[in-house]
Amino acid sequence: MMDKRIEPGLTSIFRLISGLEVIAFLIVAASIQFLGRSDPGQPLNHYFINLFASMFLFAYLSIPWLMQRLKQAYLPLAIAVATAAPILSNRIFLQLQIARYPNILVTNAWELIPLLFVPLVITAWQYDFSSVMLFSVATGVFDFILTTALAGSLDLALVTILGIIFIRSVSLLAAGFMVTQIMATQRRQRRSLSQANIKLGEYASTLEALAISRERNRLARELHDTVAHALSGLAVQLEAINTVLPGDREELHGMLDQALRTTRNGLTETRRALHDLRSKQLEDLGLALALRNLGRSAAERANFQITMAIPTLLPDLPPQTEQVIYRIAQESLENIVRHARAEHVEFRVVDKAGSFSLSICDNGVGFLTRSISDDTLGLKGMRERAASIDGILEVKSSLESGTIIRFKLEH
Numbered sequence: 001m002m003d004k005r006i007e008p009g010l011t012s013i014f015r016l017i018s019g020l021e022v023i024a025f026l027i028v029a030a031s032i033q034f035l036g037r038s039d040p041g042q043p044l045n046h047y048f049i050n051l052f053a054s055m056f057l058f059a060y061l062s063i064p065w066l067m068q069r070l071k072q073a074y075l076p077l078a079i080a081v082a083t084a085a086p087i088l089s090n091r092i093f094l095q096l097q098i099a100r101y102p103n104i105l106v107t108n109a110w111e112l113i114p115l116l117f118v119p120l121v122i123t124a125w126q127y128d129f130s131s132v133m134l135f136s137v138a139t140g141v142f143d144f145i146l147t148t149a150l151a152g153s154l155d156l157a158l159v160t161i162l163g164i165i166f167i168r169s170v171s172l173l174a175a176g177f178m179v180t181q182i183m184a185t186q187r188r189q190r191r192s193l194s195q196a197n198i199k200l201g202e203y204a205s206t207l208e209a210l211a212i213s214r215e216r217n218r219l220a221r222e223l224h225d226t227v228a229h230a231l232s233g234l235a236v237q238l239e240a241i242n243t244v245l246p247g248d249r250e251e252l253h254g255m256l257d258q259a260l261r262t263t264r265n266g267l268t269e270t271r272r273a274l275h276d277l278r279s280k281q282l283e284d285l286g287l288a289l290a291l292r293n294l295g296r297s298a299a300e301r302a303n304f305q306i307t308m309a310i311p312t313l314l315p316d317l318p319p320q321t322e323q324v325i326y327r328i329a330q331e332s333l334e335n336i337v338r339h340a341r342a343e344h345v346e347f348r349v350v351d352k353a354g355s356f357s358l359s360i361c362d363n364g365v366g367f368l369t370r371s372i373s374d375d376t377l378g379l380k381g382m383r384e385r386a387a388s389i390d391g392i393l394e395v396k397s398s399l400e401s402g403t404i405i406r407f408k409l410e411h
Contacts, residue, residue, distance in 0.1 A: 006067070006075055007126050007183075014078065015061035017118055021054040049092065050115070053085030075126060079119045083139055086115035091146045112143070113168060120172050124179035132176030140169035205320070223270060231267040238263060287322045288314045288349075291329055295347045298333035304342050304362075310349045315356070317411060324385045325358060325407065328393065331378045332360045332405045340364025340403065356409045363402040369395060 029047045057078055060066060067074045090112055116139060123135045143165050242256045282290050291310055299306040317325075329347075336342050342364030350357045379395060386393040386407055397403035 010075075010122065010125055011061055011067070014118075014122055015058060018054050018057040018061060018082075021118075022051065022058055025051040025054060047089070049089035050085055053081055053089075057081055075122075079123055079135075082119040082122070083116060083135070084142070086112055087139065087143055087146065091143075113171070116168075116172060117175070120176050121179055124176040125183055127180075128184075129177060129180045132180055133173060136169045136173040136176065139172070140165050205318070223273065228267065228270050231263055231270060235260060235263045235267060282319075282322055282326055286314075287317070287325065288312060290326055291347070291349065294326070294329055294333055295345075298337050299345065302337040302340075302342070304336070304345055306345045306347055308347045310347065311351060314349070315351055315411065317356075321389050321409070321411070324389050324391070325356075325409075327385055328382050328405075328407050329358060329360065331382050335378065336360070336362050336364060336403075340366075342402065354411055356411055358407040359404065361402065361404045366397045366399050366401050366403050368399060369397055 025047055029051060032047070060078060060081075070077065120132070120135060124132050144162060147161055147165070238256055238260045242253060242260065245252060245256070247253075285293065288310055292308060295306050295308050295310075298304075333345075333347075336345060340362045342362035344363050346359075346361045348359045348361075382405075383393050386409075389409065391407055391409040394406040394408075395403070396406075
């Protein structure tokens with residue numbers, strides 16, 4: 001039998017049928033026992049066998065931890081009990097009645113079909129047609145062995161019963177084939193629906209990424225036309241004031257120089273933010289090359305040496321994941337440029353056995369992680385980005401010992 005999970009709803013249906021069988025056999029046994037029987041010699045043994053088997057199945061299928069404990073043997077065991085109990089009870093009944101009613105073998109042979117139909121449908125529902133063939137052949141052979149042992153000698157009744165067993169096995173095989181075909185069609189439809197949902201999710205992600213990209217470009221245009229122009233104009237005006245101001249006003253010149261430096265720094269940061277908003281390096285270059293460009297650009301601006309160990313080929317990751325990795329690396333390098341005063345930086349990316357990690361280490365001034373707010377160095381935003389894709393961000397630093405930033409992601 002195939003090694004796979006139990007089909008949705010199968011266990012609950014099997015349990016419901018077992019419960020209904022318990023009720024049915026209780027009613028029949030009680031009716032025969034208490035309401036009187038047409039044949040006082042008719043035994044109740046076979047009713048109790050079916051009753052106890054159904055009660056066992058109902059209890060067995062109602063205990064969830066048995067499925068976890070028995071795993072792949074859980075369902076086959078239930079099918080075996082549901083199949084063997086009716087055949088055994090039927091043959092016990094025949095053994096007690098055949099001496100009185102020699103022709104009962106023929107009339108009784110068809111009585112097993114309703115009870116065997118339940119485990120047949122369960123087998124066809126869960127497994128493939130080869131399992132249905134095994135079920136039909138096994139039940140026929142089992143019944144054949146018991147019937148032959150019961151009859152003792154070959155006669156016309158035995159030949160007839162063997163023919164009926166064969167016809168019954170073929171009927172079960174045909175019914176099982178139809179159920180397996182229905183289930184195969186349902187599984188194909190379920191797979192198609194799942195694939196369609198995946199494609200729909202990818203399409204929605206693409207639309208979301210496109211909408212975000214358009215909004216970023218709109219914000220970039222707005223900032224360029226407002227804040228950047230305002231700061232640029234303010235810098236020009238401050239330079240003009242500083243030029244026309246008399247030279248003996250040293251205090252005012254100092255204040256103007258400070259205001260001019262602040263304005264130029266603000267303009268530089270605004271232009272960098274505009275560049276980041278409009279950045280298409282990931283789309284144009286791919287994650288690996290985009291990260292290398294980030295490292296080289298930071299090293300040139302802050303005049304430090306950088307050692308990069310970034311694989312040429314990185315795994316195909318969702319666009320959102322690549323964006324998060326890129327932004328974390330960008331923010332980490334920007335912190336080094338602004339605050340670290342580092343002489344050497346090590347930038348390393350490792351992708352191995354489904355685990356992606358990024359680490360950026362510098363030998364700069366460092367900081368006490370307990371004494372600085374996450375907002376100061378943008379650490380809060382980096383942590384939130386990492387958490388948005390179920391990644392882990394670690395920051396280690398101490399005064400005069402540099403900083404280590406590690407990002408890990410299972411994919």
